[in-house]
Amino acid sequence: MSVSVIRRIATPKKAVATAALAAATTGMLFASAPAQAASSGSDSSAQAIAHQMIPDSAQYEAFNKIVSHESGWNAHATNSSSGAYGLVQALPASKMSSAGSDWKSNPATQIKWGLDYMNSRYGSPAAAWNFWSTHHWY
Known part of the structure; x- marks a missing residue:
């Protein structure tokens, strides 16, 4: 096999490997972010509710800092090991x-309880x- 043929084969393989690595890295970044679930309001509307309250x-x-760390503003976030739930990870x-009978699905109720x-x-x-900030829990 000539060097030019090897280069033509190696270059696409390198490009595919680079793309695969980038995709895997991106996937890992998304996987490490808090899960987002559909709720009665999106994370941005939950933030708007909190801002009003x-x-x-x-x-x-x-x-905002606490909720961002605890649940990523996901009103349905559940800690699989402890069972903590919601925006403020109540346990x-x-x-x-x-704070209200709709606590499982209503960000406003969760925010009220958290406050x-x-x-x-x-x-x-x-x-x-x-x-x-000191203990990484509250």
């Missing part, structure tokens, strides 16, 4: 029923974020 920008940003999940929890346990979402 938390008018103080510093408190909203702290709440047990049924605790959110104190109540953060305010009662830590004093504010910002204080909850400070704790989360």
Whole structure:
């Protein structure tokens, strides 16, 4: 086989291998992101609801950071090992029923419960974020 024939064969193989590697890497990046499930509202509408419920920008940003880390704004996120559920990863999940009977599917109910929890346990979402930043849970 001549060198030019080998180059013509090797170049497409290299391109395919590079594309496969890129696709695999992208897949791994998507796989490591929080799962997104269809809900009564999308993640952006859940964020808009939270923004309306938390008018103080510093408190909203702290709440946003926690929810982004905990569930990626997926109202149906479930931790397979602990059973924690929802935007704020309540454990047990049924605790959110104190905020409303639609806690399994309504981001507003989950946000209300999460805010109540953060305010009662830590004093504010910002204080909850400070704790989360150190411990990686809240």
